[in-house]
Amino acid sequence: MEKVKLLGTWSSPFVQRVVWALKLKGIEYEIFYEDFANKSPELLKYNPIHKKVPVLLHNGVAICESLVIIEYIDETWKDTSPFLPHETLDKANARFWAKFGDEQALPAFYDIYKKQGKEQEEAKEKTLANLKLIEQQLNEKNFFNGENIGFLDLAFGWLADYSRPLEVISDVKVLDEESFPKLCAWREKVLAIPAIKESWPDQETLIAKFRKIKESKGQ
Amino acid sequence: MEKVKLLGTWSSPFVQRVVWALKLKGIEYEIFYEDFANKSPELLKYNPIHKKVPVLLHNGVAICESLVIIEYIDETWKDTSPFLPHETLDKANARFWAKFGDEQALPAFYDIYKKQGKEQEEAKEKTLANLKLIEQQLNEKNFFNGENIGFLDLAFGWLADYSRPLEVISDVKVLDEESFPKLCAWREKVLAIPAIKESWPDQETLIAKFRKIKESKGQ
Structure with missing residues (x-):
């Protein structure tokens, strides 16, 4: 069973685009909301470079940067709703x-x-x-x-x-x-x-x- | 016969990375050097948004932004020297x-x-x-x-x-x-x-x- 977690905030458009991507692909995930005044140890651990959301955790491995995440999702779950065009x-x-x-x-x-x-x-x-x-x-x-x-x-x-x-x-x-x-x-x-x-x-x-x-x- | 042209300057690191990509793949190409004080009609036509080099012209179709160009080269000429990792x-x-x-x-x-x-x-x-x-x-x-x-x-x-x-x-x-x-x-x-x-x-x-x-x- 694959485990997908998303570190995010409800109000960020960069998180929102990843939420859409996950939902469009029908991927089960859990979202954890960050408080920027008090960043979680998980956020600091998994995005030490930018300390920003979104961070996708796929079976414990982190992927950062929203557009990179969307390409990752598209390449990993390729059977439903392809995002990138074919050509x-x-x-x-x-x-x-x-x-x-x-x-x-x-x-x-x-x-x-x-x-x-x-x-x-x-x-x-x-x-x-x-x-x-x-x-x-x-x-x-x-x-x-x-x-x-x-x-x-x-x-x-x-x-x-x-x-x-x-x-x-x-x-x-x-x-x-x-x-x-x-x-x-x-x-x-x-x-x-x-x-x-x-x-x-x-x-x-x-x-x-x-x-x-x-x-x-x-x- | 495929026709590959590159609009560039000899001193830009963004052009240089595309030159390396083309040479590593063994792709024949022609380079046209731009003079920024007097941008060519081709540059203005093929990169109207940013008016910047590099621009790759592949059989007359333009691709802009150096990293986008490198992914394009990698996907188009996939048989030699893959650039992007497999996983x-x-x-x-x-x-x-x-x-x-x-x-x-x-x-x-x-x-x-x-x-x-x-x-x-x-x-x-x-x-x-x-x-x-x-x-x-x-x-x-x-x-x-x-x-x-x-x-x-x-x-x-x-x-x-x-x-x-x-x-x-x-x-x-x-x-x-x-x-x-x-x-x-x-x-x-x-x-x-x-x-x-x-x-x-x-x-x-x-x-x-x-x-x-x-x-x-x-x-």
Whole structure:
């Protein structure tokens, strides 16, 4: 019997994408919630480099970094719901855009929530440009890889479940239906998937949590 | 007949790792050198998002981001010199450390060359800590993946061929034999591989080039 544990927090989009991956594959797992003010000995032991969540423990062996974990899950449990596309070129494309998401699109989006005034305006402009590029990748497909949810949908998962709460708090709307009809339709499709719907963090609680973080940092 | 082109510069460690990958696999390719003051229409066309090298063109289709390119090369030409380890856990480990290298170890090392005074001292401390972690990964193996050069050796390739020039320019030594005997031995093994030896940028020219960049930025 395989033992799968996840060290996480309920509010991290990086943990959330791993939760989705596990649920989509139908993998039984146990989640342990970390308190960042008081990190668990397990977190310090299994991710000594970054001391961050998510950490996946598979039969006691640790895998860190959310996108690395998702590739690991996909390669280990390959019989159900493949995440990475089959063709090498499509795979490269998915990895390129996942990197773009984490290094460019997500930080800019998060800055809208974190910053004020001119800096917030700049983050908004950057985000609109990024979303335009992401929307083009989606094109006429239901999901980034075609008919089924895959690696890039998980990588862009924060756009589905965190964009609205962050927009509410910052009172800046970027992902609107008129400008990004395909991305908005994609969001609805992602969030309607049962495995995702049941693990989608409650939006009001998420808003309250991120509002509190913002206030505590005096942003 | 497959057509492989590489858009690059002779002095970028990110291009260099792709050159090594192509040569190790024995893939025929043509390299086109970019002038950053005057980027080619090809670069702007094939990497419109980042406008950066390296870009691999395989039968006219572009792949960007050096680590993504290396995985693509490994998956496309799989019969010779596999780069990624076979086991999923080892694969995840290689990807984790490659990410650590690009996001943490390389920027800190580069800061020793770029910065002065207290900031340089901090970059040196960080680098020593990073190198210690990397040395532990190497352990008693010849290469990061064992007996043969692989993905992580390519990802850490900058440590083999750029560390010495950058140390010379900054007059700060970090990768010394006493502190990092395994990494130093690894460097010699990497640089002795014929495919790499023949494409190793000339160290004096590299020093002159990076010294000029530093001076032009008033660092």
